[in-house]
Amino acid sequence: MADEHPSAPPLPALPPAPSEEVQRIDSPEQYAALAHPLRQRLLFVLGLQSATISQLAAQLDAKKGNVAHHLKVLREAGLVHVAETRQVRGGTEQYYRRSARRMIVADPQAAGTAAMLGAVAQELDRSPREHSLVLRHLRLGPEKARQLAELLTRLVDEAEEDGEDQPVHGVLVTVYQQSPPEERA
Template sequence: MADDMEEQLEISTSEQFKALGHPLRHRLLFALGQEAATISQLAATLGTAKGNVAHHLGVLREARMVRVVETRQVRGGTEQYYRRTARQLHFSGEGGRANRVVTLQAVAAELESAEGQPLLKLRNLRLTERQAEELQDRLTQLVSDLTDAGPGEARHGVVVSVYRPRQANQPS
């Protein structure tokens, strides 16, 4: 299967934001980020019914976030291999804000079903704006520089976030 994924897909239409309104669709996008898979393979990987996967893939396909990259004839039927259309999804505008919660729900489901002991660290500390920007830049670069080890290796998820929690009013 040829690697014809775009580098980045701008998520900007209401159809795309609606497609990302369900955690399973995010999990499908996670699973299809490195290699193509069939409905049966995705159902087994995600522990859900093939009909459920087929429905959610249809929504993602209509939003042009996944596509069929190969078909094979098997036992009188046609098997379709799906793949994400872009390596990275970039969220623009207010729709991106709303999608964060659903994305985190999908990540939580991935962590819950993960093999072994996944690393999850949460730390709150005081940073200057400059320190926060530098940290964000360094983490972005670290993740961007990672190289895929190839189809024979296990898939790993990487979640990186730097955020500023809502600030309580400080006494004067």
């Protein structure tokens, strides 16, 4: 039996793309694809390993039809691709993978950011261990804010990973300027 959900339309025949190190997110289709927490969670999982719709549904506690639909949106936006196919019991099993190890959002949009934060919140809620969540507001000039963002990004990028048998930890880093309070009349 094929891994596709029977009610899901077949995916368009797109050629499998090789995984890239960095992918720049800058098209309307990509922004729209990022605007859903389940799609964000799919990207989290598929950045680490290839997986079928059934495997993703089980891991994310989601229905196969929902996973198939959201994978189709991600695939059409070029954010995931079919990394491998296997013949099983007369059907074809497709293994999906994120198109790039790292994604850089050129112009973050509120819907995509909210979806990502919602997905992170769901992951935190499901985390089997204590986690760290820190929010601090600092008064920084533009140069110091830029330096802090670069330092944090470098720390995350250069963090050395342990073996594949170790648990996965998510790291979310952002440095943003808080909007000023509105002038009171």
